[in-house]
Amino acid sequence: MSHYYxxxxxxxxxxxxxxxxxxxxxxxxxxxRGVFSKxxxxxxxxxxxxxxxxxKTASNALDxxxxxxxxxxxxxxxxxxxVTMSDVNERALALAEKNLSLNDATGHIVKSxxxxxxxxxxxxxxxxxxPIRVGKDKLFSMLSExxxxxxxNGQLWVVAHKKHGAKTLKKHLDETFNTTxxxxxxxxxxxxCEKR
Numbered sequence: 001m002s003h004y005y006x007x008x009x010x011x012x013x014x015x016x017x018x019x020x021x022x023x024x025x026x027x028x029x030x031x032x033r034g035v036f037s038k039x040x041x042x043x044x045x046x047x048x049x050x051x052x053x054x055x056k057t058a059s060n061a062l063d064x065x066x067x068x069x070x071x072x073x074x075x076x077x078x079x080x081x082x083v084t085m086s087d088v089n090e091r092a093l094a095l096a097e098k099n100l101s102l103n104d105a106t107g108h109i110v111k112s113x114x115x116x117x118x119x120x121x122x123x124x125x126x127x128x129x130x131p132i133r134v135g136k137d138k139l140f141s142m143l144s145e146x147x148x149x150x151x152x153n154g155q156l157w158v159v160a161h162k163k164h165g166a167k168t169l170k171k172h173l174d175e176t177f178n179t180t181x182x183x184x185x186x187x188x189x190x191x192x193c194e195k196r
Contacts, residue, residue: 058081059124069096126157
């Protein structure tokens with residue numbers, strides 16, 4: 001059985017159009033079965049974007065695990081960043097491509113399992129609502145690897161829920177980054193991780 005973090009989806013396609021508002025701007029998104037949060041922009045992603053403070057010096061960003069493109073599109077439209085949007089889910093990437101056009105946004109879409117297709121690329125900012133259900137080992141490995149893909153003074157922004165191991169995740173992030181809690185709400189924590 002496929003999951004939203006699977007490369008191929010075995011559920012029949014059933015596209016739908018969502019509309020979501022962020023900081024006074026309306027964003028349309030095409031979603032589908034077989035992708036994360038197919039019926040609405042999930043609270044964690046919305047909270048992460050609401051909490052995000054983009055450094056003034058940032059010019060490029062990675063939306064790691066983009067799904068159908070919400071984070072990357074907001075980073076491009078609201079902050080005018082050059083955005084790379086990566087995911088392993090082929091259906092999600094096709095939707096992200098459609099959603100770039102729908103929102104008059106620009107971004108570079110890459111099929112990548114974590115950083116497998118991003119070798120040698122570095123970013124000022126990495127933003128992720130990570131695939132918690134992929135398993136702790138793979139999740140921790142992916143987030144640790146972010147340090148190798150951040151420029152000097154770069155930041156990783158991550159959201160996680162208390163019941164999904166947010167405190168354990170922070171301990172892991174502390175091993176690689178200078179990590180602070182930017183915000184918390186309804187059990188969700190937004191972590192800002194600065195490259196040492």
